[in-house]
Amino acid sequence: MPLSSEVRDRCRGFLPAGAELRYLFPALSLNPGMAPVLVAVTSRTVTVLTCSFLRRNRPTGVLVHYPRTIQLGPVDTRTTPTIEFGNLMLEIDDEYISVVRCADAEVDEQSFLPPDPLPDL
Structure with missing residues (x-):
């Protein structure tokens, strides 16, 4: 469900x-x-916000800032979806896998594009 x-x-x-x-x-x-967190991706930073335990979608402070060049994925889907970046390991819901992949595609689009089928043309 979108926030x-x-x-x-x-x-x-x-x-x-x-x-x-x-x-x-x-x-x-x-x-x-x-602990519940919110991951906010902007054009310049990736900010991880701490949240209240009772109200999971209510940010209470900043846990860490990372530069926008950091890759959030790949998403490990062997059990529950998890991502690891910086010194954090985060568990996410299935519905947010595509959000992580879209954010990563903006940083390094070459690794997310299919290979050119006719490279000599």
């Missing part, structure tokens, strides 16, 4: 000034400990 505009507005308050929010998805941090 509401209310949640998106709350997250904007924790992002750098003038940042355009491109992708936002909830996750569960698996290290250190299990």
Whole structure:
């Protein structure tokens, strides 16, 4: 289920000034400990926001900022979908796998495009 505009507005308050929010998805941090987080992808940064345990979609602070050049995937789907980037391992819902892949495609589109079938033309 997509996150509401209310949640998106709350997250904007924790992002750098003038940042355009491109992708936002909830996750569960698996290290250190299990904690709900929101991952906000802007044109310049990937920001992981901590959330309240009682209200999972209510950001309470910034856990970490990464440059936008970081790859969020690949998504490991052997059991529950997980992604690992920086020093974080996050569990995500199945419906957000495509969001992670779209965010990664913006960073490195060459690895997500099919090979040219007629390279000599």
